[in-house]
Amino acid sequence: MKPRLAICGGSPVVKTPRPHFRWPPHVPGLADALARYVEEGGPLSIPGRDGIYAKLEDRLAALHGRGYALLTSSGTMALYSAFFGLGLEPGEEVISTVYSFHATATPLLHLGVLVHFCDVEPDTGNIDASALDMLVTPRTRAVVTNHMWGHPVDVDAVAAICRRRGIAWVEDCSHAHFAQHRGRTVGGFGDVSVLSLQGNKLLTGGEGGVLLTDSREIYERATLLGHSLQRSEECVQDSRWREIRRTGFGLKFRMHPLAAVMVDYLLEPHCFDWIRSRAETLRRFSEGLAATGKVQPMARRPYVTSMGAHYGFKPRLDFPALRVTREALVTALRAEGLEVDIPGSPPFHRLPLFDPERFPISGFRKADHRGRSFPGAEAYCASILSLPTFTFPEEVPLVDAYVEAFAKVFENIEVLR
Numbered sequence: 041m042k043p044r045l046a047i048c049g050g051s052p053v054v055k056t057p058r059p060h061f062r063w064p065p066h067v068p069g070l071a072d073a074l075a076r077y078v079e080e081g082g083p084l085s086i087p088g089r090d091g092i093y094a095k096l097e098d099r100l101a102a103l104h105g106r107g108y109a110l111l112t113s114s115g116t117m118a119l120y121s122a123f124f125g126l127g128l129e130p131g132e133e134v135i136s137t138v139y140s141f142h143a144t145a146t147p148l149l150h151l152g153v154l155v156h157f158c159d160v161e162p163d164t165g166n167i168d169a170s171a172l173d174m175l176v177t178p179r180t181r182a183v184v185t186n187h188m189w190g191h192p193v194d195v196d197a198v199a200a201i202c203r204r205r206g207i208a209w210v211e212d213c214s215h216a217h218f219a220q221h222r223g224r225t226v227g228g229f230g231d232v233s234v235l236s237l238q239g240n241k242l243l244t245g246g247e248g249g250v251l252l253t254d255s256r257e258i259y260e261r262a263t264l265l266g267h268s269l270q271r272s273e274e275c276v277q278d279s280r281w282r283e284i285r286r287t288g289f290g291l292k293f294r295m296h297p298l299a300a301v302m303v304d305y306l307l308e309p310h311c312f313d314w315i316r317s318r319a320e321t322l323r324r325f326s327e328g329l330a331a332t333g334k335v336q337p338m339a340r341r342p343y344v345t346s347m348g349a350h351y352g353f354k355p356r357l358d359f360p361a362l363r364v365t366r367e368a369l370v371t372a373l374r375a376e377g378l379e380v381d382i383p384g385s386p387p388f389h390r391l392p393l394f395d396p397e398r399f400p401i402s403g404f405r406k407a408d409h410r411g412r413s414f415p416g417a418e419a420y421c422a423s424i425l426s427l428p429t430f431t432f433p434e435e436v437p438l439v440d441a442y443v444e445a446f447a448k449v450f451e452n453i454e455v456l457r
């Protein structure tokens with residue numbers, strides 16, 4: 041006899057109380073490292089480029105093979121600094137992936153740049169390089185991409201278009217710390233690359249970000265924007281900026297030194313151990329779900345060497361073929377005790393903030409996306425479910441229980457129709 045679904049009064053498969061996923065995990069020695077820094081009188085405000093900032097920036101630059109790293113208070117501010125670093129002028133155009141976390145593109149609205157959206161691949165959610173070329177106009181200065189959930193974008197295609205059309209590439213790596221494309225680490229491809237180090241990210245300081253580049257011009261402009269006083273005095277060499285070397289452009293985007301201590305502590309070996317064990321645990325999860333015959337694993341192109349941080353676990357389902365709604369399936373799975381969600385971020389063209397006639401910022405004009413459609417993004421968004429990015433061997437029993445719950449619900453799928 042088939043087991044009764046929990047939504048029909050049966051017993052749930054997963055009895056472990058929620059939440060099932062917490063990040064960052066408990067890290068032995070982290071609290072001591074933070075306490076030691078404070079007790080030893082480590083500075084809690086660092087106006088120059090020294091101490092923990094210099095140490096962490098040097099490590100991050102080396103790990104990404106970049107000339108310069110600049111720590112910031114958040115990934116959003118790192119993106120703002122990256123766009124500012126390019127010297128974008130109001131009215132110029134930047135092409136953004138239409139699907140990411142909103143901060144991949146929102147800083148552009150503060151610079152008066154017209155943001156044009158590029159559709160994404162319906163299976164990876166990454167920018168569709170085949171749609172990118174035709175969006176480039178004489179006013180286009182840059183493209184911004186995100187390596188969705190850890191899957192590198194089609195680096196060869198994006199880089200070739202940028203080179204041929206003479207536009208810059210801003211590479212948002214916030215989901216994909218240390219992911220690799222053909223054996224090379226992301227964060228080393230864009231003219232300027234950015235990582236969020238916010239609390240849910242694999243490598244985290246609670247809040248924080250970093251900008252990486254080989255361009256002295258971008259680095260100096262970004263430093264002037266948010267790192268005044270000693271830092272801009274020490275780092276800015278360009279004579280054009282001599283008079284404002286102390287004030288910079290007047291904003292403050294420094295990372296909290298304790299966040300830098302935390303990131304430095306987690307960087308090695310923890311971060312790389314987590315990447316390895318997350319890949320292994322999610323491979324098992326993915327194979328278990330695929331064995332039900334109704335869930336497709338996350339797409340993975342042949343050029344992906346590693347998904348790195350693997351920020352999200354988003355398997356895909358063909359809901360029309362299953363003849364159930366995503367809402368009905370999620371309700372049934374939650375009743376079985378699972379932590380499962382419908383992903384919350386819609387494609388950018390559906391966000392009210394990008395509406396050309398609403399929520400103006402500094403009176404800047406916005407690009408008009410009304411009438412344009414983004415079928416790749418709509419198809420991708422409609423197909424995915426959010427499940428926990430289980431990471432550790434101790435979580436394997438829970439992974440297996442999740443798979444069992446999916447199988448149970450599929451066995452009774454007619455109840456949901």
Ligand SMILES: Cc1ncc(COP(=O)(O)O)c(C=O)c1O
Pocket residue numbers: 114115116117140141143144186212214215236237238247248249
């Ligand atoms: C792809 C992406 N870009 C940028 C950000 C912004 O980072 P932060 O929250 O550190 O400002 C995030 C945060 O989740 C993100 O996922």
